[in-house]
Amino acid sequence: MAEVKVPELAESISEGSIAQWLKQPGDRVEKGEYVLELETDKVNVEIISDYTGTLTELLAEEGDTVQVGQSIAIVDENGTAAAAPKAEAPKTEEVKAEPVKAEQAAPAQEAPKAETKEASSTQQVIASPAARKLAREKGIDLTQVPVVDPLGRVRVQDVEAASNAPAPVAAPKQAAPAAKQAAAPVEVNDDRIEVVKMTRRRQTIAKRLVQVQSEAAMLTTFNEVDLSAVMELRSRHKDSFVKVNDVKLGFMSFFTKAVIGALKKYPLLNAEIKGDHILKKNFYDIGVAVSTDEGLVVPVVRDADRKSFAEIEQNISDLAVKARNNKLGLSDLSGGTFTITNGGTFGSLLSTPILNAPQVGILGMHTIKTRPIAVGDQIENRPMMYLALSYDHRIVDGKEAVGFLVAIKDMLEDPEQLLLQG
Numbered sequence: 119m120a121e122v123k124v125p126e127l128a129e130s131i132s133e134g135s136i137a138q139w140l141k142q143p144g145d146r147v148e149k150g151e152y153v154l155e156l157e158t159d160k161v162n163v164e165i166i167s168d169y170t171g172t173l174t175e176l177l178a179e180e181g182d183t184v185q186v187g188q189s190i191a192i193v194d195e196n197g198t199a200a201a202a203p204k205a206e207a208p209k210t211e212e213v214k215a216e217p218v219k220a221e222q223a224a225p226a227q228e229a230p231k232a233e234t235k236e237a238s239s240t241q242q243v244i245a246s247p248a249a250r251k252l253a254r255e256k257g258i259d260l261t262q263v264p265v266v267d268p269l270g271r272v273r274v275q276d277v278e279a280a281s282n283a284p285a286p287v288a289a290p291k292q293a294a295p296a297a298k299q300a301a302a303p304v305e306v307n308d309d310r311i312e313v314v315k316m317t318r319r320r321q322t323i324a325k326r327l328v329q330v331q332s333e334a335a336m337l338t339t340f341n342e343v344d345l346s347a348v349m350e351l352r353s354r355h356k357d358s359f360v361k362v363n364d365v366k367l368g369f370m371s372f373f374t375k376a377v378i379g380a381l382k383k384y385p386l387l388n389a390e391i392k393g394d395h396i397l398k399k400n401f402y403d404i405g406v407a408v409s410t411d412e413g414l415v416v417p418v419v420r421d422a423d424r425k426s427f428a429e430i431e432q433n434i435s436d437l438a439v440k441a442r443n444n445k446l447g448l449s450d451l452s453g454g455t456f457t458i459t460n461g462g463t464f465g466s467l468l469s470t471p472i473l474n475a476p477q478v479g480i481l482g483m484h485t486i487k488t489r490p491i492a493v494g495d496q497i498e499n500r501p502m503m504y505l506a507l508s509y510d511h512r513i514v515d516g517k518e519a520v521g522f523l524v525a526i527k528d529m530l531e532d533p534e535q536l537l538l539q540g
Contacts, residue, residue, distance in 0.1 A: 120169040122153060122191040124184050126250075127163060127448065133185045134158040135318045136178055145173050147193060154190070157318050161415075161446050171195040183318075187250065252277045323413050330475040335511035338470040339519050343527045345486060345501045348372050351533050363428035369483075370406065370434050371427040373458055373526075375536040377481060378402050378423045380525040381456060384518045387479035387509060388455050396513055405454030405474060406434050408441040409464075415441050416474055418454040462486065462503065471508045478514055481526070482506035 124134065137157040141147055152164040153173065167173075175192040178184050249272045253260050256277065263272050263280040304313050316324070330336070352367050359367040381388040381402060390397040402423040405416040417437035422430060440446045457474040462485035471482035484504045491500040507523045529535040 119174070120171065120193045120195055121189040122165070122167050122169070122193060124156065124186050124188050124190060125165065126186050127158065131158050131186070131448075133183055134163070135183050136180050136190070137162060138180060139176060140164070141167075141173050141191075143173055143175060147171065147173050156184075161448060161451065162444050163448075165190075167191075167193060169193045169195055249274050249277050256281045317412060319412050326475060327472055330473050334473055334475065334478075336473055336508055337511050337516070337519070338506055338508045339516070339523055340468070340507075341505050341520075341523045341527050343503050343505055343530050344491065345369075345503055345530065347533050348530055349501055359428070363432070365428055365432045365435060367427065368431055368434075370458070370460070371430040372530060372533065372536065373481070373483060374404055374406075374419065374422055374430050374434075375427070376526045376529040377404060377456060377458060379529050379536065380522045383525055384514075384522040386514050386518060387522055389478055389513060390455075390476045391478065391510070391513060392476075399455045401455065403453055403455045405457035405477075406437065407457060407459035407474075408438050410441050410444070412444070414459075415446060415451065416454060416457055417441055417446055417450045418452070456480070458483065460484075468504045468506065470506060473508055473510060478510035478512075479522075480508050482508070 127134075134156040137155040139154045141151075141153045147153060147167045147170065149168060149170045150166050153167045154165050156163045156165050171193045173191060174194045176190070177192065178188075178190045184190055250260065252258075252274055253263070253272075258277055258280055260272055260277075263276050306313055348369070352369075356367050359365075385398055386396070388399050388402065390399065401421060404419045404422040406419060407414055407416050417440070419425070419430060419433045419437070425433065437446070437450060440450065454474065454477060456477055457471075457480040459471050459480060460483040461469050461471075462483050466484050467487065468484055469482055471480045473480055482505065484506070486501045486503050488499050489502045490497050491502065493500070505523055505526065507519055509519045509522075
């Protein structure tokens with residue numbers, strides 16, 4: 119018999135929920151064939167079988183939370199699943215024939231159960247795959263490893279420190295009551311209220327939104343931009359652009375180019391805080407927020423500064439389709455340096471976007487409204503959009519934030535600058 123286990127997916131993912139079993143007991147499975155869909159904090163991942171045979175048993179049900187490395191199914195590589203239960207009958211007779219030996223064997227049978235409980239406890243610890251691997255190699259119990267991460271996550275350096283420590287500490291055991299409280303069901307004595315459990319992704323979104331507001335010194339500054347020049351440029355070139363590039367010329371490529379030009383002028387908005395250090399990133403991986411039925415996701419346009427308008431538009435279009443079809447991979451979502459979100463697609467006139475940690479800046483686009491604007495001594499109707507920049511005041515001062523937003527405004531009102539600076 120072979121066990122199907124939850125593989126190590128990414129350093130930031132330690133568990134997931136079983137969304138759907140694609141195979142059922144009795145089904146034939148081939149090596150490399152998908153057996154279930156796993157919902158993680160970021161994406162849904164289809165898990166394959168590493169063995170060829172017959173699926174005999176499911177060790178977890180749909181909706182269950184499973185840990186990386188946990189066994190979730192049994193595969194009979196000999197394909198004799200139906201005969202397996204009958205093979206247990208002679209064992210019963212042996213026990214009856216030698217009752218004394220059976221009693222003596224009882225304590226030995228309890229040992230694996232204790233080991234199973236201990237393994238289950240270890241799997242409940244939030245730890246990176248690298249930390250789990252090192253702990254297995256050194257024979258260290260993850261539940262006994264002291265952590266410095268404020269979220270309680272065990273990292274490689276924690277395991278290394280524990281291996282050099284004289285004895286494990288018992289403090290982590292205090293976390294058990296909190297886990298029990300979190301698992302308590304919600305009881306409502308009103309049949310007019312429907313209790314619906316949040317999906318794993320929605321739970322993660324909720325936790326991270328609260329986390330970023332408690333950890334970052336987040337402020338938002340606003341400006342407005344006249345999009346007359348951009349709209350006129352799009353109107354003149356939209357047909358030829360589609361013919362040549364087989365993709366529409368939208369607003370996102372203009373805003374992406376403008377953001378890159380502004381980031382080059384104000385590099386701290388393309389940075390990250392790591393302890394008491396600032397990581398300045400000399401590349402431009404721009405996240406673009408996409409709304410899906412499961413919640414907001416932020417796929418990343420890699421090396422956007424090296425891409426043409428057409429490549430950016432195509433990249434964004436492809437990522438949006440993958441997001442809405444639930445086909446995004448972990449590589450599509452990781453490593454962004456700055457984010458753009460467009461609430462204008464839903465009619466939002468003004469908002470204060472929340473940072474996408476660990477990034478320190480996010481640009482909020484909004485709906486375009488024709489409004490009377492003073493142009494010299496004249497009043498003209500112009501297509502106007504409010505812009506919002508939320509930033510982390512810990513490393514970005516108001517002067518840089520305002521300058522960043524003004525730079526975007528200037529480039530969009532004179533799109534020729536995008537060719538030189540974006």
